[in-house]
């Protein structure tokens with residue numbers, strides 16, 4: 520399946536940011552030059568994110584906005600109203616990318632039902648692109664016939680140097696599905712890694728910047744989050760770092776399957 524890839528390589532994540540922090544973080548990110556903002560209904564900050572985008576003065580058409588459908592809203596007839604509510608909060612008539620945030624928690628709702636409803640939302644034009652998040656190979660295989668010729672634009676999954684998530688990465692790449700790496704900094708766990716530190720020194724960069732550059736050099740989009748302007752800037756600057764094949768290979772050895780998102784409602788991950 521071919522996809523026209525235009526998810527900006529670098530986005531600003533807003534999970535775990537209350538409205539005030541999300542508002543300021545998005546303003547800072549847009550001012551620095553980010554063109555992609557990631558939010559979700561469960562982050563409870565879509566209104567603040569939408570307001571920050573508006574107040575930033577940046578042309579709405581220059582910002583790629585991603586939000587998601589919450590799995591609690593996968594019941595019969597519930598997906599469209601949930602998306603309409605998100606759009607109302609964002610103050611937008613359309614987003615750039617809409618994701619199913621998770622496969623149905625504990626398989627409560629049949630995939631056929633909520634994915635079909637999701638197709639209706641797309642066909643109504645409420646989003647430019649559609650994709651999935653936290654979908655396993657099994658969930659994508661089951662979804663593909665329902666998507667039909669509508670591209671699965673991305674699978675947003677946890678990927679960082681300590682959890683490189685190869686099975687789902689390889690599968691998505693074989694299907695032409697772009698990967699978006701969430702928790703790309705492993706929520707700060709990578710900061711003192713000796714291998715990253717050594718490479719960082721060579722590039723006059725921070726370990727976080729090298730961790731992000733690694734993922735972007737592999738072709739993934741990344742959506743790091745910070746509430747500190749200096750770090751939001753540092754993360755942005757990571758896009759211009761080019762790592763050698765040898766440096767990439769040495770970071771690849773750091774994979775230790777350290778999954779951070781392992782709540783009991785998560786699907787059975789591919790390993």
Ligand SMILES: NC(=O)c1ccc[n+]([C@@H]2O[C@H](COP(=O)([O-])OP(=O)(O)OC[C@H]3O[C@@H](n4cnc5c(N)ncnc54)[C@H](OP(=O)(O)O)[C@@H]3O)[C@@H](O)[C@H]2O)c1
Pocket residue numbers: 531532533534535557558620652653675676700701702703704705706707710727728742743744745746747750751753754780
């Ligand atoms: N689809 C999903 O299920 C899902 C799940 C999780 C996350 N996400 C998305 O992915 C985004 C990012 O993931 P995440 O927030 O879990 O983890 P992350 O971006 O890997 O890490 C965020 C943490 O790293 C710190 N940090 C950020 N930049 C740094 C830097 N340059 N140097 C040192 N520390 C830095 C931040 O602290 P400070 O704020 O103190 O700087 C924060 O504690 C989320 O905001 C959300 O949009 C999606």
